[in-house]
Amino acid sequence: MSRDRTWTAALVVIGDEILSGRTQDKNIAQVANWLNEQGVRLAEVRVVADDSEAIGDAVNALRSEHDYLFTTGGIGPTHDDITVDAIAAAFGVPVIVHPEARKILENY
Numbered sequence: 001m002s003r004d005r006t007w008t009a010a011l012v013v014i015g016d017e018i019l020s021g022r023t024q025d026k027n028i029a030q031v032a033n034w035l036n037e038q039g040v041r042l043a044e045v046r047v048v049a050d051d052s053e054a055i056g057d058a059v060n061a062l063r064s065e066h067d068y069l070f071t072t073g074g075i076g077p078t079h080d081d082i083t084v085d086a087i088a089a090a091f092g093v094p095v096i097v098h099p100e101a102r103k104i105l106e107n108y
Contacts (some may be wrong), residue, residue, distance in 0.1 A: 008043040009035050010062035012071045014083055016050045027072040040068060055086035 011031055017023040025047070032042040043066060048054040063069045073083060088095045 007040045007068070008066045009040050009068035009070060010044040010046070010066040011042060012055070012058045012062060012069070013045060013047045014050065014055055014071060014073050015047075018047055019049055025072075031070060031072070035068075050082060052082055052086040052089065055083065056090035059087055059090040 009031075011028060013025055013027065015023065018025050028042075028045055035042050044062060046058045046062065048058050059069065059071070071083065071087065073081070084095055
C-alpha cells in the first residue's frame with residue numbers, strides 16, 4: 001500500500017437478529033483489526049435489516065465512497081438468506097450457482 005494515501009474500507013453488517021439484540025456482533029472488531037494490519041482504515045460500518053432494498057442501498061452507497069467493502073451476517077447462511085441475491089441486484093449481475101459446488105452440497 002502507498003504511504004501517502006489512506007486506503008479505506010466499509011463494512012455492512014446484515015441481520016434482523018443484530019438489530020433486535022438477539023445476537024451481538026463480534027465481526028466489527030475482528031474486521032477492523034485485520035484491516036489495520038493490512039494498512040487499511042475501517043472508516044464506516046452500517047447495520048441493516050434482512051431487507052433486499054436496505055442491503056442494496058447500503059452496498060451501493062458505501063462502495064462508491066471507499067476502496068473496499070465487506071459484508072457480514074449475524075448468524076451465517078440460512079435457507080431464507082437474501083444477502084447474495086440483494087448484493088447481486090445492487091451490482092446489476094445475476095447469481096450464478098457453481099454446478100460442482102451444488103453437486104457436493106446435494107450429495108452431502
